[in-house]
Amino acid sequence: MKKNILVIPGDGIGPEVTTWGKAALEKIAEIFGHEFLFDEALMGHAAIEVTGEPLPDETLEKARKSDAILFGAIGHAKYDNDPSLKVRPEQGLLKIRKELGLFANLRPILLFDELLQASSIKPEILRGTDILFFRELTGDVYFGEKTRSEDRNTASDLMIYHRYEVERIAHKAYQAAQQRSKRLCSVDKANVLESSRLWRETVQEIAKQYPDVETEHMFIDNAAMQLIKNPKKFDVVLTANLFGDILTDEASQIAGSMGMLASASVGESTGFFEPIHGSAHDITGKDLANPLASILSAALMLEIGFGLKEEAKLLVDTVDAVLKEGFRTHDIADQTTNRFKVLGTAEMGKLVLK
Amino acid sequence: MKKNILVIPGDGIGPEVTTWGKAALEKIAEIFGHEFLFDEALMGHAAIEVTGEPLPDETLEKARKSDAILFGAIGHAKYDNDPSLKVRPEQGLLKIRKELGLFANLRPILLFDELLQASSIKPEILRGTDILFFRELTGDVYFGEKTRSEDRNTASDLMIYHRYEVERIAHKAYQAAQQRSKRLCSVDKANVLESSRLWRETVQEIAKQYPDVETEHMFIDNAAMQLIKNPKKFDVVLTANLFGDILTDEASQIAGSMGMLASASVGESTGFFEPIHGSAHDITGKDLANPLASILSAALMLEIGFGLKEEAKLLVDTVDAVLKEGFRTHDIADQTTNRFKVLGTAEMGKLVLK
Ligand SMILES: CC(C)[C@H](C(=O)O)[C@@H](O)C(=O)O
Ligand SMILES: CC(C)[C@H](C(=O)O)[C@@H](O)C(=O)O
Numbered sequence: 029m030k031k032n033i034l035v036i037p038g039d040g041i042g043p044e045v046t047t048w049g050k051a052a053l054e055k056i057a058e059i060f061g062h063e064f065l066f067d068e069a070l071m072g073h074a075a076i077e078v079t080g081e082p083l084p085d086e087t088l089e090k091a092r093k094s095d096a097i098l099f100g101a102i103g104h105a106k107y108d109n110d111p112s113l114k115v116r117p118e119q120g121l122l123k124i125r126k127e128l129g130l131f132a133n134l135r136p137i138l139l140f141d142e143l144l145q146a147s148s149i150k151p152e153i154l155r156g157t158d159i160l161f162f163r164e165l166t167g168d169v170y171f172g173e174k175t176r177s178e179d180r181n182t183a184s185d186l187m188i189y190h191r192y193e194v195e196r197i198a199h200k201a202y203q204a205a206q207q208r209s210k211r212l213c214s215v216d217k218a219n220v221l222e223s224s225r226l227w228r229e230t231v232q233e234i235a236k237q238y239p240d241v242e243t244e245h246m247f248i249d250n251a252a253m254q255l256i257k258n259p260k261k262f263d264v265v266l267t268a269n270l271f272g273d274i275l276t277d278e279a280s281q282i283a284g285s286m287g288m289l290a291s292a293s294v295g296e297s298t299g300f301f302e303p304i305h306g307s308a309h310d311i312t313g314k315d316l317a318n319p320l321a322s323i324l325s326a327a328l329m330l331e332i333g334f335g336l337k338e339e340a341k342l343l344v345d346t347v348d349a350v351l352k353e354g355f356r357t358h359d360i361a362d363q364t365t366n367r368f369k370v371l372g373t374a375e376m377g378k379l380v381l382k
Numbered sequence: 383m384k385k386n387i388l389v390i391p392g393d394g395i396g397p398e399v400t401t402w403g404k405a406a407l408e409k410i411a412e413i414f415g416h417e418f419l420f421d422e423a424l425m426g427h428a429a430i431e432v433t434g435e436p437l438p439d440e441t442l443e444k445a446r447k448s449d450a451i452l453f454g455a456i457g458h459a460k461y462d463n464d465p466s467l468k469v470r471p472e473q474g475l476l477k478i479r480k481e482l483g484l485f486a487n488l489r490p491i492l493l494f495d496e497l498l499q500a501s502s503i504k505p506e507i508l509r510g511t512d513i514l515f516f517r518e519l520t521g522d523v524y525f526g527e528k529t530r531s532e533d534r535n536t537a538s539d540l541m542i543y544h545r546y547e548v549e550r551i552a553h554k555a556y557q558a559a560q561q562r563s564k565r566l567c568s569v570d571k572a573n574v575l576e577s578s579r580l581w582r583e584t585v586q587e588i589a590k591q592y593p594d595v596e597t598e599h600m601f602i603d604n605a606a607m608q609l610i611k612n613p614k615k616f617d618v619v620l621t622a623n624l625f626g627d628i629l630t631d632e633a634s635q636i637a638g639s640m641g642m643l644a645s646a647s648v649g650e651s652t653g654f655f656e657p658i659h660g661s662a663h664d665i666t667g668k669d670l671a672n673p674l675a676s677i678l679s680a681a682l683m684l685e686i687g688f689g690l691k692e693e694a695k696l697l698v699d700t701v702d703a704v705l706k707e708g709f710r711t712h713d714i715a716d717q718t719t720n721r722f723k724v725l726g727t728a729e730m731g732k733l734v735l736k
Contacts, residue, residue: 103573108599111572111579111586118573148507148611169523169541174576183580184542187523191535217624218465219457219472222528225465226537232465245462249631250660256610256635257502270571274628277603281610306604 030063031334034094036087039072039117040307041317041373042100048377049098049322055381056330056339067094071124072117072307073104082120088127091298096333098325099302105309126166129296131193132200134332135161135276135304136290137259137283138324138344142351146284146360149256157259157282160208162201163272165293167193168223170269189223189268194230200294201266202238208263213244215251215267215275227268248275255279276304285359287318290325292332299333301325315372318357320347323380346380355379384417385688388448390441393426393471394661395671395727396454402731403452403676409735410684410693421448425478426471426661427458436474442481445652450687452679453656459663480520483650485547486554488686489515489630489658490644491613491637492678492698496705500638500714503610511613511636514562516555517626519647521547522577524623543577543622548584554648555620556592562617567598569605569621569629581622602629609633630658639713641672644679646686653687655679669726672711674701677734700734709733 035050037043050066057064069087076082091097102121107113124130137159144151172186198214205212214231216224228245235243246254248271254261255275259282267275280286286305293300303321311317323343331340356368357376371379389404391397404420411418423441430436445451456475461467478484491513498505526540552568559566568585570578582599589597600608602625608615609629613636621629634640640659647654657675665671677697685694710722711730725733 108573111582116573122574148503150502150504153502170574172538176576176580180580181545182542183576184526184540185575185577186538187541188536188538217627219462219470220476220524221539222530222537223539226530226534228465249627252606252628252632253634253640256632273571273603274606278606278610278632280607286607 029334029336030065031095032065032067032093033329034090034097035066035068036071036097036099037068037074038100038102038307039074039104040101040309040312042102042307044313044315044317044373045303045319045322046098046100048319048373048380049326051377051381052323052326052343053098053329056343059342060336060339071099071120072102073107075120076115076117080115082115082117083123088124091124091128094298096329097298097300098322098329099300100322101303101305101307103307103309122170125293125300126171128298128300129166130293130300131164131166131295132197132293133163133165133272134292134294135163137161137279138288139283140288140348140351142348143284143288143360147281149259149281154259154282159259159262159279159282160204160264161272161276161279162197162204162264162266163276164193164197164267164269166295168269187221187223187270189226191226191230194227195234198231198234198266201264202234202241205241205264206238210241211244211263212241213246213251213262213265215246215248215265215271217248218245219247224268231266251275252278256281280304285318287321287357287359288324290321290328292328294332299329301329301333315374316358317373318359319373319377320357320380323347323377350376350379383688383690384419385449386419386421386447387683388444388451389420389422390425390451390453391422391428392454392456392661393428393458394455394663394666396456396661398667398669398671398727399657399673399676400452400454402673402727402734403680405731405735406677406680406697407452407683410697413696414690414693425453425474426456427461429474430469430471434469436469436471437477442478445478445482448652450683451652451654452676452683453654454676455657455659455661457661457663476524479647479654480525482652482654483520484647484654485518485520485649486551486647487517487519487626488646488648489517491515491633492642493637494642494702494705496702497638497642497714501635503613503635508613508636513613513616513633513636514558514618515626515630515633516551516558516618516620517630518547518551518621518623520649522623541575541577541624543580545580545584548581549588552585552588552620555618556588556595559595559618560592564595565598565617566595567600567605567616567619569600569602569619569625571602572599573601585620605629606632610635634658639672641675641711641713642678644675644682646682648686653683655683655687669728670712671727672713673727673731674711674734677701677731704730704733
C-alpha cells in the first residue's frame with residue numbers, strides 16, 4: 029500500500045513524541061512492505077514564529093493532498109498568560125479541523141491491564157472498562173460567533189448546532205455501537221440548553237434507525253460523575269465538542285495517563301491522528317514525555333485511516349508487551365515503588381521499535 | 383436569633399430529603415434557643431402541576447421575604463424525555479437564582495474520613511483533600527439568549543460574561559482563599575473561548591489585589607482530569623456556571639457520593655441552600671435517598687446564612703459521629719462487605735436528630 033502522510037509536530041512536547049509515532053509508521057512500512065511517503069509542516073506557535081499564521085496556507089495545502097496526518101500537540105504558555113493576544117496557536121488546530129471537515133473525533137479509552145495500578149481510580153472499578161468516545165469536532169461553542177464589546181467588558185461565544193451536524197456524527201456513533209456492545213450514551217445538558225435539546229431530539233430520531241442499539245441520554249454533569257464512579261457502564265459515548273473535550277480528558281485517568289491516549293478525527297476525506305494530551309510546556313525538552321500516545325495515534329491511522337488492522341494490532345501489542353516487561357515513562361510509573369524500569373521519551377520510543 | 387426560613391422541597395427525592403434538613407434546623411433551634419419560623423412553597427415540576435408555572439409568583443414573593451431558603455431538588459423524567467416541552471421545571475430554579483441575585487454558588491467538598499472507602503478513587507489519593515468551589519451562578523450560557531430557527535433545525539445558546547460578573551465572584555473566592563490555604567485555581571477555556579479570555583483577564587486583574595494568594599489558571603479539560611488525578615492540589619476553585627456545574631458533580635466522587643454534598647448560593651440578600659444532587663427520579667419514594675446532603679445544607683445555612691458557627695459544627699459533627707458508628711445509606715455503603723448498618727432515608731434522618 030502506498031500512502032502520503034503529513035507529519036505536523038506542532039508545539040511543546042509535540043515534536044518529541046511525534047518523532048516516535050512517525051518512526052513506528054516507518055517500521056510498520058518496512059515490516060509489511062508498504063510505501064509511506066512523509067512530508068512535514070508547521071502549525072500552532074511553531075508556525076506563528078515562522079510565518080505569523082497559526083495555520084499557514086502551505087500546511088493546509090499539504091494537508092489536503094495527504095492521505096493522513098499525524099499531529100503532535102498545540103499551545104504555548106505565552107498565549108495562556110496573555111488572553112489579549114489576537115493570533116493564537118489553537119486557532120491553527122481549530123481551522124484545520126474545520127477546513128478538512130473532521131467532524132468526528134474518535135477517542136477510544138484503551139485500558140492496558142498493566143496500567144490498572146497507574147490510575148488514581150481503584151483497579152476493581154476500572155477493570156473491564158472499554159469506552160469509545162465520539163466527540164463532535166467542527167461545531168458548538170468552538171466555532172460559533174465570538175464577540176467582544178468595544179469597552180472590552182463583555183465577551184461572548186455562540187453555542188450553536190445544526191441538525192445535520194448532530195445527525196452525521198450520530199450515525200457514525202450508532203454504526204460503531206452496532207459493532208461493539210450495542211450500547212450508546214448520548215451526553216448533553218438538555219435541561220438547560222436549547223442546543224442540547226436539539227441534540228437530544230436529533231439523537232432520539234436517529235436512534236429509531238438503530239433499534240438494536242440501546243440508547244441512554246445523560247446530562248453532562250451526571251456523566252462527569254458516573255464516568256469515575258462506574259466507568260464500565262459506558263460503551264459508546266456520543267457528545268458535543270465542548271462536553272467531549274472535558275469528558276475525554278477526564279476519562280484519560282481511566283487509562284492511567286493522558287500520555288496513553290490517541291485520537292482519530294475523521295470526516296470528509298483525510299484523517300487526522302493525534303494524542304489527546306496537550307503541549308505540556310512544563311516538561312518540554314526534558315525527555316519526560318510519553319511517546320506511546322503518538323505511537324498509538326499511528327496505530328489508529330493504520331486501522332481507521334488505512335484499514336490496516338493487522339499492522340495496527342502489531343503496534344498495540346508491542347506497546348502492551350513493553351508495558352508487561354515493566355517499562356514505564358514517568359507519567360505511568362508508580363511513584364511509590366521501584367518495581368518499574370522508568371525510561372525517557374527516546375528510550376521508550378526506541379524500545380517499542382525494537 | 384429569629385429567622386424566617388422558606389422550605390422548597392421541589393421534585394423527585396427533594397421532599398424526602400428536605401424533611402430531614404428542616405427537622406435538623408428545628409432541632410438546632412430547640413437546643414440553642416433560636417426561633418426559626420418555617421414556610422413552604424412550590425417550585426419545579428411540583429409547581430407546574432399545580433399552577434402551570436415552574437416558579438409561581440407566590441413562591442418568589444415568599445422567597446424575597448425570607449432570611450434563607452432550604453431547597454430540595456428539581457427535574458422530572460417527563461421533560462428529560464421530551465426536549466420539545468416549552469415549560470420546564472429547571473426554569474424555576476434558574477429564575478429564582480437570577481431573581482434573588484444568587485451569583486455565587488459555594489460547594490465545599492467535605493471529606494468525611496469514614497467515607498474514604500466509599501469512593502471509586504483510591505483512599506491515598508483522596509486523604510487530605512479539602513476543596514471549596516466558587517461556581518458563578520447567574521451568568522454564562524445558562525442565561526444568555528436562546529434561539530431556535532423556524533424550521534427547528536438550528537439551535538443556539540449564548541455563552542456570555544460581563545466583567546462585573548467575574549469581578550464580584552472573584553472577590554468572594556479570593557477572600558475565602560485568604561481565610562484558607564491561600565491558593566486559588568481559576569478554571570476556564572481561554573485557549574478557545576472569548577468569554578473565557580475575559581474571565582482570565584479579569585481574574586488576573588483581581589489577583590493583584592490579593593498578593594498573598596497564589597493564583598493558578600487551568601483549562602477546564604485539564605482541570606477535569608487533575609481533579610481525579612490529584613485532588614489535593616486544589617484548594618479554592620473559581621469557575622464559570624457551566625464548568626462549575628460539571629466539575630462539582632465530578633468532585634462529588636471525592637466525597638464518596640453526591641448524597642453527601644451541600645451547597646450555598648449567596649449574592650445580594652437571601653441565601654439559598656441545597657444539596658448538589660438532583661431529583662433522582664429512579665429512586666424517588668423508595669426510601670433510598672441520602673438525607674445527609676440536606677442536613678449538611680442546613681448546616682451551611684446556619685454557618686454562611688446566619689453566622690451560627692457552633693450550631694453548624696454540631697450538625698456536621700453529628701453526621702460524622704453517625705458515620706463513625708458505621709451507619710450508611712445505600713449510596714455510601716460498601717457493596718462488597720456487610721460491615722455497615724445500611725439505613726433508609728427516614729431511619730438515617732431520625733438517627734442524626736437523635
Ligand atoms: C488545544 C485545544 C484547542 C483542543 C480542544 O479543546 O479541542 C484540545 O484540548 C483537544 O482536546 O484537542
Ligand atoms: C438542575 C440544573 C438546572 C442545575 C444546574 O445545572 O445548575 C443542577 O445541575 C445544579 O448543579 O444545581
